[in-house]
Amino acid sequence: MSKINWFKYSSPPAFFPLAGRMIPWFSAAAVLLIAAGLYISFFVAPTDFQQGEAYRIIFLHVPAAWMSMFIYVLMAGYSALSLGFNARLSAMMASALAPTGALFTFLALLTGSLWGKPMWGAWWVWDARLTSELILLFLYIGYISLQSAIDDRRRADRTSAVFALVGVINVPIIYFSVRWWNTLHQGATISMTKAPAMAHTMLLGMLVMAVGFWMYTIAVVLMRVRCVILEREREAGWVQDMRGME
Amino acid sequence: MNGQSIWLSLLRRDLLLAARRSADVASVIFFFVIAASLFPLGVGAEPAMLRAVAPGVLWVAALLSTMLSLGRLFAADHLDGTLEQMLLSPQPLIMTIIAKTLAHWLISGLPLVVLAPVLGLQFDLSGREILVLTVSLLLGTPVLSLIGSIGAALTLGVRGGGVLVALLVLPLYIPVLIFGAGAVTASAAGLGAQAGLSLVGAMLAVSAVFAPYAAAAALRIALE
Amino acid sequence: MNGQSIWLSLLRRDLLLAARRSADVASVIFFFVIAASLFPLGVGAEPAMLRAVAPGVLWVAALLSTMLSLGRLFAADHLDGTLEQMLLSPQPLIMTIIAKTLAHWLISGLPLVVLAPVLGLQFDLSGREILVLTVSLLLGTPVLSLIGSIGAALTLGVRGGGVLVALLVLPLYIPVLIFGAGAVTASAAGLGAQAGLSLVGAMLAVSAVFAPYAAAAALRIALE
Amino acid sequence: MLAAHDLACERGGRALFRNLNFTLERGVLLHIKGANGSGKTSLLRMLCGLTPPASGRITWDDEDIRGLRENYAAQITYIGHHPAVKDELSALENLRVAQALAGQPVTVAQAQAALAAVGLQGRANLPLRVLSQGQRRRVALARLWLSHAVLWILDEPFNALDVEAAALLERHIETHLGAGGMVVLTTHQQPGIASQRMHIVQLAA
Amino acid sequence: MLAAHDLACERGGRALFRNLNFTLERGVLLHIKGANGSGKTSLLRMLCGLTPPASGRITWDDEDIRGLRENYAAQITYIGHHPAVKDELSALENLRVAQALAGQPVTVAQAQAALAAVGLQGRANLPLRVLSQGQRRRVALARLWLSHAVLWILDEPFNALDVEAAALLERHIETHLGAGGMVVLTTHQQPGIASQRMHIVQLAA
Numbered sequence A: 001m002s003k004i005n006w007f008k009y010s011s012p013p014a015f016f017p018l019a020g021r022m023i024p025w026f027s028a029a030a031v032l033l034i035a036a037g038l039y040i041s042f043f044v045a046p047t048d049f050q051q052g053e054a055y056r057i058i059f060l061h062v063p064a065a066w067m068s069m070f071i072y073v074l075m076a077g078y079s080a081l082s083l084g085f086n087a088r089l090s091a092m093m094a095s096a097l098a099p100t101g102a103l104f105t106f107l108a109l110l111t112g113s114l115w116g117k118p119m120w121g122a123w124w125v126w127d128a129r130l131t132s133e134l135i136l137l138f139l140y141i142g143y144i145s146l147q148s149a150i151d152d153r154r155r156a157d158r159t160s161a162v163f164a165l166v167g168v169i170n171v172p173i174i175y176f177s178v179r180w181w182n183t184l185h186q187g188a189t190i191s192m193t194k195a196p197a198m199a200h201t202m203l204l205g206m207l208v209m210a211v212g213f214w215m216y217t218i219a220v221v222l223m224r225v226r227c228v229i230l231e232r233e234r235e236a237g238w239v240q241d242m243r244g245m246e
Numbered sequence B, C: 001m002n003g004q005s006i007w008l009s010l011l012r013r014d015l016l017l018a019a020r021r022s023a024d025v026a027s028v029i030f031f032f033v034i035a036a037s038l039f040p041l042g043v044g045a046e047p048a049m050l051r052a053v054a055p056g057v058l059w060v061a062a063l064l065s066t067m068l069s070l071g072r073l074f075a076a077d078h079l080d081g082t083l084e085q086m087l088l089s090p091q092p093l094i095m096t097i098i099a100k101t102l103a104h105w106l107i108s109g110l111p112l113v114v115l116a117p118v119l120g121l122q123f124d125l126s127g128r129e130i131l132v133l134t135v136s137l138l139l140g141t142p143v144l145s146l147i148g149s150i151g152a153a154l155t156l157g158v159r160g161g162g163v164l165v166a167l168l169v170l171p172l173y174i175p176v177l178i179f180g181a182g183a184v185t186a187s188a189a190g191l192g193a194q195a196g197l198s199l200v201g202a203m204l205a206v207s208a209v210f211a212p213y214a215a216a217a218a219l220r221i222a223l224e
Numbered sequence D, E: 001m002l003a004a005h006d007l008a009c010e011r012g013g014r015a016l017f018r019n020l021n022f023t024l025e026r027g028v029l030l031h032i033k034g035a036n037g038s039g040k041t042s043l044l045r046m047l048c049g050l051t052p053p054a055s056g057r058i059t060w061d062d063e064d065i066r067g068l069r070e071n072y073a074a075q076i077t078y079i080g081h082h083p084a085v086k087d088e089l090s091a092l093e094n095l096r097v098a099q100a101l102a103g104q105p106v107t108v109a110q111a112q113a114a115l116a117a118v119g120l121q122g123r124a125n126l127p128l129r130v131l132s133q134g135q136r137r138r139v140a141l142a143r144l145w146l147s148h149a150v151l152w153i154l155d156e157p158f159n160a161l162d163v164e165a166a167a168l169l170e171r172h173i174e175t176h177l178g179a180g181g182m183v184v185l186t187t188h189q190q191p192g193i194a195s196q197r198m199h200i201v202q203l204a205a
Ligand code: HEM
Pocket: A058, A061, A062, A065, A066, A108, A109, A110, A111, A112, A113, A115, A116, A117, A119, A120, A129, A130, A131, A133, A134, A174, A175, A185, A186, A187, A188, A189, A190
């Protein structure tokens, strides 16, 4: 992850070209990894003795669910930066992350409920984790709509930053929901402390997919940030110069 | 004049206003009662089922009516320019916010706590459940007001703040709801209510410490 | 310019405003969804019980969210003087009121009807029940808007109209609720839903004829 | 022709004025003077037929306006303290809606022209929320550039207007009077209208 | 002493003014002139410290007001377009609340006196809802008869005031200036203040 560079290149003019150069690499990595992940999950990984083929959804579901939470935390992080040092770039990063986060949240919900039908015999159950994931989707939507609801850029950034920071508390709720309430939903099967309880190929598949999703996220976010920069710094000299060069 | 007496007069003023708009305040309480009382009508009145749903119904009703009253927290003062005067008052903004949030709870939270036992009787809950219910509301409603203050401040003067407040505030309300109602159901099922109650208590402590700061920040941004 | 096109432009304007305040409209719908969705969380999620309470819950939610949106019917136009302009417009007041009530239903009633099936699925109701539920709401929500318009007009500019609206309107709402929800429960129990539905239909007919006149009279008085 | 016969106005049990008589012919402006709280706004609302007078009658061409209702409404354009504009709508939309309500719908082009006339070129599509106090007022007043009504009833129209806009409005009022229109207005400034066209009613505080 | 250094103001991407410089000593009134929408209100809000300037600094006795916060707030009395009064409360209650908020609580007697000074004797206990436009404005302005603040910031204070009330306010402002106070105000009328006491800042539209 090129996270370190955010700080070195934390001024839009410096960051813009860098981002431009990084995008192709991340995109390529994303394509390859996701392809590999899909291959592993559908051809390498063994059929589950009790769940049959349906379980293969897990390879989409779990990484998507992870991303949905990671991205929110990251978004909150950037929001904190933008409030603290009112760094323009961090604000842009935060707002660029939101749509992707929402996408993965939706994916987790979708795959989840697709999976739920065979497993629980219902598309949807009022389970703490499912609900809190749904709420995470609401939070993303809230964040996006709050930004679009305010005309003044500066205010929009700062307000939605506070929003994101307050909302971050929902993430632990999602994660630990399975522990706090006895729910239908699986508990964490991967944990830092104990050895993973699932087959290694499954684990591998999930991890590859997860990394693939990360690459995708970074690529997309960089593209979005470039657009945001161009749109916001229209007037700035360096943009004009660049236009000149093209 | 020291900050403290500004603080007091601010609190007194909010309560005075509430007293003048008594009907306006009543509407929140009224809403709570209605929401709770309509259910037996809609659901049909088998005591067993009613008793089962009672805690949930009452808690949801409390949650909704608080959410409705959030509009009143800052919006009115924003429209007529009083809020600007508050930012210009020589007391730290955070004190102002604490005063207004406290007033909000006294006006639209406390009454619910007081009414809960009566409604509990309607759903014929046992004395013990009613006690737990009341305690859970006593601990829970301030959390609702505190978290609400952030939402209200964030969406101040924003186009259609209404839904945004709901969007922001709800996710944070839900745990309170689950544990609050959970505590009652637990004690009904003979399990201890402590776990749930102490969790709500913890939330109260946390939100009491952090919410005012978040709200203050949001308010400053909103009035720029 | 003939009255009719004034009427149309008034309707169009209300819808345009709603579109601009989309979030404001959304909040009513959102409230409906929330109110309906919070219950399972508060009550606990046994499918059997949920199915039993579903019709009541959904109807009560619809009723409450309509009651909330009543504020928007005249109040905003009253504050900024638009309502005076409407009284001064060369079309009979009653037409104005019909236009505004219709707009109100389109904005805050129809969406509930559209959403009901989705929520019905959440509570996993059978297809037949969902159908009955939707129909009952389709017939019922206009009644809520019509009756509501009277309440809104009566309490216009009255301090804390909120609670008064509720007080005035509720007694008239309750029958709608009982028969509407009743129809669904009946069809769930295998009894016919016709009885309930036709009763709601009758209410619609009656209120459609009389409510606008009452509202018009109330409005004239309110603005003197 | 507008006429008031022995009008009286009461507010909260106090009589604001009584036995008020005046007639207003075409081409004349009626300037209602009076201290704050003397009942000017209340009087204007009576003349619009919004408030019934405590006693006395208001007639339009010798018919009581109570009886005329919509027909009378079609004759007047009332612009009160409250500009009757919506923050969410753009200046253009506000204007067109107001005119449609008044039964005098206008095309976008006409509305644009009116807004330009009150000096809001380039602001027409901003939501009113962001406009300044005076600009909001101008949007409300732009209706006068589109109205076909004979009788204009204006409550402190010069409030919040800058000098230039005020002059503009005065000129426009004079043209209206010149074309045989009538105007009733209140203001605490001295309206710059040729005095022979201007009658004055003084309300005792 | 209040000073503005290279102030700039932006709204919705458009620059309203830039490189604005002025200083205001004790005993002087600063009249901010400008057409509707030229940025007067925006400037006043900056001077109050409510809006941060797009660029430039505002200093009070050579300290940036951003740093001073409450200490600066204690020095000023701001009365904006919105009177910041509550319809439900009586004139008396409104006044006392406003003063308490400003950290300058007053007794009933003092408040009564101030209301009498602005010509609201006998209105003190009416809910503001029923007062006329000008009377509401007077209630808001009555704060100036109680304020200890050095710097008054007034946004179109003469709006809706009748002639007599306007004169009253002008006299009161002059006394304040005489006592070494400072005033920043906007108005579209010509304030009747001795011109040697009055500096003017003109904002280009
Ligand atoms: C809409 C329905 C669902 C939602 C919103 C949802 C949400 C989530 C979330 C947020 C996670 C990540 C949390 C974590 O890493 O511990 C997760 C993980 C997981 N979900 Fe779901 N889920 C849903 C349905 C299902 C279903 C039906 C199944 C299978 C019966 C399932 C099985 C799993 C498993 C095995 C994990 C991995 C847990 C871990 O390894 O930590 N989920 N789900």
